[in-house]
Amino acid sequence: MRCQRCKHERARGAYYQCYVGVAYPSTGAEGARTRRMRYAIQGPRKLWICHRCVALSVLTSEAGLGALVLLLFQLTGQPEWMLFGIFAGLLLIANYIADHGWEIIQTCGDAQAIRAVQAEMGSESHYDIYLDRGQVKRLE
Numbered sequence: 001m002r003c004q005r006c007k008h009e010r011a012r013g014a015y016y017q018c019y020v021g022v023a024y025p026s027t028g029a030e031g032a033r034t035r036r037m038r039y040a041i042q043g044p045r046k047l048w049i050c051h052r053c054v055a056l057s058v059l060t061s062e063a064g065l066g067a068l069v070l071l072l073f074q075l076t077g078q079p080e081w082m083l084f085g086i087f088a089g090l091l092l093i094a095n096y097i098a099d100h101g102w103e104i105i106q107t108c109g110d111a112q113a114i115r116a117v118q119a120e121m122g123s124e125s126h127y128d129i130y131l132d133r134g135q136v137k138r139l140e
């Protein structure tokens, strides 16, 4: 199938989802510094993304970087650097999970789907927000 992110024909991939939305000011209670916004969210849009694009997204995420740091410092063979690698690596991974949840592959696949939709619309886009499944779930 043709990957909707990299536009190459690939044998392996999966469908990922994204949501698009428009923000507009809400009428009603407004503070001096805060402004209530309402969102109209549409979706899900389902896009077929190849495994290569998703793997690249996982590797370049905070979780992938954390795993890399964790592994690389083990190669030093120095106990204090190995320990540092474990702490720094796990901290990056934990930070990613705190922000995005445990579904790392799904979140990274959805992130690629969002980039594909953004690239497709370019500057013509009239959407203000793009959300993955996890973000939409947290809004409910």
Ligand SMILES: [Zn+2]
Binding pocket: 003, 004, 005, 006, 007, 008, 010, 049, 050, 051, 052, 053
């Ligand atoms: Zn691809």
